[in-house]
Amino acid sequence: MFDLFSDIFTYRDNALTRIDPRVKLLIALAALVAVVSAERPILPFGFFVLCLGTVAALGVPAKLVALRLAAPFSTVAVLVVIHTFVTGTTPLFTLTLGGWTLTAKAEGFRQGLFLGNRVLGALSIVLLLGIATPAHRIFQALRGFRISKEWVEVAILMYRYIFVLLDRVGDLAAAQRLRLGYRAPRRGLASFSALAGATIVHSFEQARRTHDAMRLRGYRGTMPFGPFPALKRRERGILLLGLAGILAAYAILEWGVAG
Amino acid sequence: MRAVDVREVSFTYDDGTEALAGIHFRVEEGEFVAVLGSNGSGKTTLIQLLVGLLKTNAGRIEIGGREIGSLEAEELYQRVGLVFQNPNDQLFAATVEEDCAFGPRNLNLPEAEVQKRVTESLAAVAALPLRGRAIHHLSFGEQKRVSLAGVLAMRPAVLILDEPTAGLDPAGEAQMMQLLKKLNREEKMTVILATHSVDMLPLFANRIYVLDRGRVLQEGPSEEIFRHQEMIVRAKLRLPYVSRLMYEMKRHDGVPIDGLPLTIGEARAQLLELIPKEMILPGIEESGS
Numbered sequence: 413m414f415d416l417f418s419d420i421f422t423y424r425d426n427a428l429t430r431i432d433p434r435v436k437l438l439i440a441l442a443a444l445v446a447v448v449s450a451e452r453p454i455l456p457f458g459f460f461v462l463c464l465g466t467v468a469a470l471g472v473p474a475k476l477v478a479l480r481l482a483a484p485f486s487t488v489a490v491l492v493v494i495h496t497f498v499t500g501t502t503p504l505f506t507l508t509l510g511g512w513t514l515t516a517k518a519e520g521f522r523q524g525l526f527l528g529n530r531v532l533g534a535l536s537i538v539l540l541l542g543i544a545t546p547a548h549r550i551f552q553a554l555r556g557f558r559i560s561k562e563w564v565e566v567a568i569l570m571y572r573y574i575f576v577l578l579d580r581v582g583d584l585a586a587a588q589r590l591r592l593g594y595r596a597p598r599r600g601l602a603s604f605s606a607l608a609g610a611t612i613v614h615s616f617e618q619a620r621r622t623h624d625a626m627r628l629r630g631y632r633g634t635m636p637f638g639p640f641p642a643l644k645r646r647e648r649g650i651l652l653l654g655l656a657g658i659l660a661a662y663a664i665l666e667w668g669v670a671g
Numbered sequence: 672m673r674a675v676d677v678r679e680v681s682f683t684y685d686d687g688t689e690a691l692a693g694i695h696f697r698v699e700e701g702e703f704v705a706v707l708g709s710n711g712s713g714k715t716t717l718i719q720l721l722v723g724l725l726k727t728n729a730g731r732i733e734i735g736g737r738e739i740g741s742l743e744a745e746e747l748y749q750r751v752g753l754v755f756q757n758p759n760d761q762l763f764a765a766t767v768e769e770d771c772a773f774g775p776r777n778l779n780l781p782e783a784e785v786q787k788r789v790t791e792s793l794a795a796v797a798a799l800p801l802r803g804r805a806i807h808h809l810s811f812g813e814q815k816r817v818s819l820a821g822v823l824a825m826r827p828a829v830l831i832l833d834e835p836t837a838g839l840d841p842a843g844e845a846q847m848m849q850l851l852k853k854l855n856r857e858e859k860m861t862v863i864l865a866t867h868s869v870d871m872l873p874l875f876a877n878r879i880y881v882l883d884r885g886r887v888l889q890e891g892p893s894e895e896i897f898r899h900q901e902m903i904v905r906a907k908l909r910l911p912y913v914s915r916l917m918y919e920m921k922r923h924d925g926v927p928i929d930g931l932p933l934t935i936g937e938a939r940a941q942l943l944e945l946i947p948k949e950m951i952l953p954g955i956e957e958s959g960s
Contacts, residue, residue, distance in 0.1 A: 419805065546766075548769065568763075569763060571765065572763055572765055572807070575807035576807075618760070621760040622760055622763050625753075627724075628722055628748055629773055629774035629821065629822070629825060630745060630748055630773075630774055630778055630825070631773075631777060632777065636776030636777055637776075638769070638772065638782065
């Protein structure tokens with residue numbers, strides 16, 4: 413679970429981590445728009461391959477990447493299965509499950525793959541952004557783009573306390589395991605419910621204490637943010653280059669400009 | 672001038688628990704005062720009253736000569752700062768630098784001044800190399816020091832700490848106490864420490880208040896406090912270990928110890944006086960034995 417939220421790679425020094433987070437955020441946003449609006453599978457797939465290749469080049473372990481992509485892959489699998497059995501007319505094969513006959517269709521299968529491809533393309537962009545930029549820098553960049561202070565403040569606090577609550581939940585779960593709390597399914601369910609309840613109580617308690625601590629340091633309802641220096645020439649160049657690259661890829665692969 | 676003056680203060684929680692019952696507590700500017708008490712003695716309630724997190728039911732609290740209720744939050748928190756027992760309660764920003772800058776930015780200081788305060792406060796707790804680090808990557812000891820830096824950046828005249836050494840290893844405990852001593856002796860900061868850890872207090876505290884069930888049992892310098900052993904036991908506390916050893920030697924073995932040494936240095940000096948000179952091997956430390 414800790415690996416899922418680990419951000420140690422964002423603190424490594426490399427060409428991507430050195431780029432201003434505002435530049436990375438804008439390029440990622442443009443790439444997401446391109447992937448979501450793509451009508452052909454090649455562009456989302458291209459981004460998927462490019463982003464995963466970059467993540468691998470940054471030395472991120474495959475296990476961590478697989479862990480982070482496990483949920484999106486599951487979503488894609490469900491998407492493909494539903495589309496395959498629900499959409500289309502051309503039969504591919506037939507399954508009989510518990511008296512029910514299900515027919516897979518070619519159009520649905522293709523549609524499912526295409527949508528899944530988009531999901532993976534978009535999530536690989538977010539994955540790369542998350543591996544090349546510490547969360548707090550992303551939040552700062554969002555403030556720089558005039559995103560609501562309240563929203564960013566809540567995001568910062570949520571991100572910070574994920575780790576604190578994970579620690580506590582880990583300790584509580586270990587204490588339950590050591591007293592055979594998960595020995596049988598029924599007992600496990602009861603332990604899990606108790607764990608969830610305790611976590612909610614902990615988070616309320618934590619919120620109250622943190623609010624006290626913030627008040628004692630002058631908090632009056634708005635978290636202050638540092639200054640936002642203008643983008644340097646090099647950063648502006650990277651931004652233009654990134655946006656131009658995405659536009660060119662879109663023009664070639666979607667509009668067939670080159671052809 | 673009196674930094675903190677608490678007169679006849681009582682506090683009862685909504686559930687009827689009487690946490691403080693008419694206590695008097697005063698701290699002069701530049702003093703290092705410890706509030707010693709077992710769990711549930713009222714230490715935390717007292718410090719929450721001193722920073723305005725709780726309001727008294729009866730009595731009067733003055734900070735720097737002004738009644739606490741008459742002070743605006745901005746003014747109050749530049750007079751008095753609280754370091755929480757658990758650093759996770761206090762460190763809410765993503766990075767060390769952001770967390771230390773939180774208070775000064777809330778004071779609407781120019782960014783250059785904010786950065787200066789961040790640098791100085793981190794330097795004061797020997798945490799300058801941690802400046803760019805994420806809070807959740809810090810060790811517990813580092814988190815403790817950074818939470819202290821966050822409060823120091825507000826430049827409070829009075830620094831209050833709730834169990835500052837709780838959860839620290841012996842080296843971390845010694846480092847934290849040395850930091851507080853430095854802030855008190857060199858920066859002339861008034862320090863109030865709530866603790867139930869007795870071993871280091873004789874080395875650092877000018878005066879000690881012993882609290883038990885919301886009442887002050889005793890107040891005075893450590894030599895005077897630890898002389899009243901019945902009172903210490905009644906407050907569910909104990910003597911420093913070195914004092915306990917000397918007390919047992921005196922009581923059970925008849926070793927003629929004068930008074931009750933509170934530190935290793937004092938105990939060593941007394942024992943050396945009792946041991947015949949010819950039994951002491953010269954240069955034993957130098958030979959590394």
